[in-house]
Amino acid sequence: MSVFPFLVALAGLVVGTYLLRYVGVRIGSLSGTDEDAEEPTVARLWMDRATVVLICAVAATTMVFEGQDLAGPSRIIGTSVGIAAAIVKVPLLICVILGMAVCAGLRLLGVA
DSSP, X not given: OOHHHHHXXXXXXXXXXXXXXXXXXXXXXXXXXXXXXXXXXXXXXXXXXXXXXXXXXXXXXXXXXXXXXXXXXHHHHHHHHHHHHHHTTOOHHHHHHHHHHHHHHHHHTTOO
């Protein structure tokens, strides 16, 4: 990957993350609700969802592509195992270690 597309992608992620945080703070301050309220506002729910979508998009592209080529099956399977562990509510550190271990094990066995 050349430097320019990498810097453009990095700048997009930085700006997107900053805007999500800034808009979330602005909406929170404008809503006039108490932080300890049981029911979150609609705006807060949408901001939470937008953050998850941004993180999932980055994870999906990193999982499937290695530069401009498709990633090998070991990376895709390892990442899928980590995602499956996260879905069943395994702690994040264990999810990451499990995904890395499966990927490394498959590469050790010769699965590219």
